Amino acid sequence: MSQTWTISDLSREFGVTPRTIRFYEDENLLTPAREGQNRIYSARDRARLAWILRGRRVGFSLAEITEMLDLYDLDDGRETQRQVTLEKCRDRLAALENQRADLDATIDELAGFCRLLEELKAGVPLEEIRRKHHAKLRSVAE
Amino acid sequence: MSQTWTISDLSREFGVTPRTIRFYEDENLLTPAREGQNRIYSARDRARLAWILRGRRVGFSLAEITEMLDLYDLDDGRETQRQVTLEKCRDRLAALENQRADLDATIDELAGFCRLLEELKAGVPLEEIRRKHHAKLRSVAE
DNA sequence: AATGACCTTGACGTTTACGTAAAGGTAAAC
DNA sequence: GTTTACCTTTACGTAAACGTCAAGGTCATT
Incomplete structure (x- = not known):
């Protein structure tokens, strides 16, 4: 069925x-x-x-994916086993949240650069743009 | 200096x-x-x-990172070049946001499983847990 | 019965992202 | 003046994640 x-x-x-x-x-x-x-x-x-x-x-690497899937599977109901699973689960979660922070930072920077390009296209004078976009971006770009 | x-x-x-x-x-x-x-x-x-x-x-692969860094560098000021850069920039940005959605979904599921384990540890009866956690998770777990 | 569209199991090839010697140059410290 | 601690280039090795044949089994059409 x-x-x-x-x-x-x-x-x-x-x-x-x-x-x-x-x-x-x-x-x-x-x-x-x-x-x-x-x-x-x-x-x-x-x-x-x-x-x-x-x-x-x-x-993620397949090894990491394996580990995460094992978290679901491996929990055989024993108390100690469950404790280990929970700890690993929390570790993974923390790593994922770090990764999200990295991803957000990357998105922010690229979005900022995107806006810069749009303003350039719109003919906004460079001096004004410089005031709005911080030096962090430029340190990579130049 | x-x-x-x-x-x-x-x-x-x-x-x-x-x-x-x-x-x-x-x-x-x-x-x-x-x-x-x-x-x-x-x-x-x-x-x-x-x-x-x-x-x-x-x-990201090094090839992807190369491409993204090139976005900053390659913009030589010519109008057409800038247009291409802007488009690539937007494409990248869209991909990044998709990845963020995937990441969020992964985090949500793992966090949900984490809560489930915590409730099990706290002695919450299985029946009650089942009512709170949706079937999506279980379809992977079993 | 043969063509085509699936499926299977090996098994070797390939790309990416480095690791790991090997062999040596330079420069301060003992 | 030689050990120590860096740096360099060249080059072969490797793990991961598949790609790509090769060789063959099954089943429905034609």
Whole structure:
């Protein structure tokens, strides 16, 4: 009753090659069922693939993604195990928030440079622009 | 009069090896001055290195970082050139904001899982937790 | 029965981003 | 004057994340 997908279904849907999907299986990130020789992907497999690819877009290595997915899986209910998971989870979260700060800073600078270009195009005199844009940007640009 | 740095100064300050810094020079990301054989880094070089490393933390390839730095440099003042730069700048900015959305989603999910673990530890009954945490998370976890 | 469209498992190739010697130049410290 | 502590270039090595054949199995058309 529950929906399943073939490897090329997922390949098309997520815009990655079958090779990539098989590679993730080799790395134990996915464990699809089999129908004879062929791989059959469940909703859970599909969700995990989505998670992996988003992690990839954010810049994580597969090792890091593995670790994060393991956080969900590895929690076997034992009290001590759960404590470890929680700590790792918090560490990861802190790292992610640092990364967001870096990303925000990058966005701010690029947006600022974008505005500068727009003002130049609009014929705003350089002197006036200089007053509005801080030296930080210029230290990189020149 | 203006301050300069040696390669190991920057190496220590930013926590990367000299090899890495030389590699960035090979890739034309840095062009330090020379004092005899030795490299001398200006404030601009240092700022560029900081930019590169932040880009790296955010998950960019050196090729992407190169392109973004080129946006600052390549704008030679010609009108058409500036238009191209502006467009590329906007494209980059859009990509960055997509990445930010991905990052936010990742943070949200991990934070949610973190809260779940905390509630489990606090002895909140599973039934109640299930009502508060949506199915999206569980589709990945199980 | 053969063409085409899928799927499979190897296995070697490739790019990126450096690591890691190897071999040597310079300059202050002992 | 030689150890120590830097710096340099050249060059081969490597881990990650797949790409790219190669060789073959299955199943529906034609």
